[in-house]
């Protein structure tokens with residue numbers, strides 16, 4: 001059997017509760033849709049558990065990348081207490097090396113990404129971009145070298161602006177780890193919109209462009225303000241806001257069943273970001 005688990009964000013107790021409900025055997029595979037850490041109170045335990053969990057397959061979310069950027073000195077570890085805890089741990093180097101070799105997109109009979117897909121790219125173009133991004137990250141000699149693509153990504157919001165390989169990687173980083181809303185007139189990514197689907201005038205959720213485009217289910221996390229997207233077998237959003245005190249969700253792509261665990265960790269009361 002296979003299950004895909006939404007954004008854990010350091011909610012280790014909730015993850016254990018969810019796994020107990022699922023009761024996977026040692027033959028089963030547990031996929032994680034990214035954002036394993038940060039915001040929640042038990043990021044160290046969560047990261048070490050998934051690192052050691054032989055059945056786990058992981059793709060990277062924006063918070064996982066932020067940890068790598070923090071380790072490389074690109075952003076301050078002061079941005080999150082959990083980064084300090086992880087980076088000062090004796091196993092930090094093992095965890096970081098493992099994280100930087102994980103994928104940005106997983107495909108079998110479904111596609112799994114942390115944030116989304118972009119309407120200007122075909123599915124094949126996404127596979128190619130995710131592979132390039134993975135090879136770039138895995139191939140870095142030093143995490144300091146994340147800086148170029150990290151900084152470039154702040155302004156790389158439209159595929160028409162891609163003029164070099166670094167632009168391409170920066171845009172792909174936004175698509176796979178940060179995307180939510182897109183300008184319906186020019187398909188520019190609106191990175192600053194993090195709320196739900198209320199009318200943002202010219203914006204549409206990225207998945208609107210894929211509802212009729214794919215015969216393969218697309219599974220994502222990242223968008224807690226949506227409260228998950230559990231009403232559609234083709235486009236499935238699994239971030240049901242556990243770290244905000246709501247629930248952690250697993251989806252079984254073989255039986256189409258959802259399993260939920262109410263938050264068992266101390267919810268985060270920081271302002272939503």
Ligand SMILES: [Mn+2]
Nearest residue numbers: 035061062222
């Ligand atoms: Mn995210």
